[in-house]
Amino acid sequence: MKVLITGAGGQLGHELCARLLQAGHAVIPLTRAEADFTCPERVRDAIAAAKADWVVNCAAYTAVDKAESDSATAFIVNRDAARAVAEAVAGYGGHLLHVSTDFIFDGTQSHPYREDDLANPLGVYAHSKWAGEQAVRELMPEALIVRTAWVHGAQGNNFVKTMLRLAAERDELRVVDDQIGSPSWTGDIADALIALIQQDAHGCFHFTNEGVASWYDFAVAIIAEARVLGFPIKAQRVTPIPTSGYPTPARRPAYSVLDKQKIRAALGRPIPHWREALVSMLRELQT
Template identity: 60%
Template structure:
């Protein structure tokens, strides 16, 4: 299949391109240089010119806190550009998978969010991502919307790489322990997206790795797993703190565990536990030059 990936320089986009190519698909990888999503009038034509069987839209304005002071740019990329991508795909009869986020929820629920649960984003990033979902589905009701969460991988910037750097530099660090969710390795997300498109799925799906944790417990696991794999460790202590002691411009949902019941029925394989995937990712990172 010919598959076009936007945001091909981002952490999920890069991994997706590698995994699709390893599965012998013909991949068109578009970075910001080839497709600037802030120039919305050029997007549909660019997308349509490639006539890919599938388009996977991994590009997004992902700076959750900065979005609070740049709402226009966040809307332009996450809502207007998402709509323009859908227009481009729709114009020639292609298929679309659009990536979205757990931040469409407000985190007040105490059991895993299903695809039909009420959305209520707390900040600009989540609001614009939700509007992007809605614009996509309005034009292409058969598109796949894949909501994922707590994304990390060997490419780009993420929590795992930040914690690895901090534990090598500092004696002590503090991490919030009252935000609960599930880390998701980009390789696992990309594999799930490949399965969804190969099976021609339609509609909204949730995907994360298995398990539930807090950012604090995730940080401790990064330190312990990193130590076992020979990463440099200085910080002897990681302290749990409440979110109120770590104020951020954008409020964060307290609980965004996503139910994977729907996607399990499609995937046909066991979703990896986040601890196993963390181990695999750190090994891959250690073997690479990307630390």
């Protein structure tokens, strides 16, 4: 199978390229240099020319706070270019997997969000991603859309790497404990996406690692596991703080746990817990 991956240099795109190659597929990695998503027509042309069996759209404007003051770019990349990807794939009759986010929900629910729960994005990034999903669905109702959350991987920047850096420099870390979600490792996300592709799945699915955590819980676990694995850790304390104690330009959902019943049934195998996945990620970082 020939699979084109956009955002191939990002956290998820990079991991997906590696695992698809390992599984024996032909991979076309598309990076910003080959197709800048701020120019949707070029993206459309590049994807139409490649005619891959599957296109996985991992490219996104993911700077959640920066998006608040750069709304135009966030919407061009996350909505207009996502539409251009769908136009191109629909044009030659290929399959599309579009990656989306837990942030399309407002976080006011107290039980996990199902695929058909009402979206109510809070910030610019969230609005632009929701608009991207809608554009993709409008053009390709049969497209596969997978929402994930709290992504971390050995490639790129993420919360795990930030905590490791700060824990090596400081005695104390102060971390928000009133935002709840499910940390998710790119290795497990990529495996789930590949399984869905191999099944020719379509429609919307939620995938995260199992279990829930606050950012504080996650930070405590990162430091504990990193210490066991021999990472340099100076921090003696992690202090929980409320979101109000760490103001950010973008509002974030307080609770964005995704319901996984649908994807559990599709995969037919257990999904690793976030803590187990964290250890896998840390081991990968070490090598």
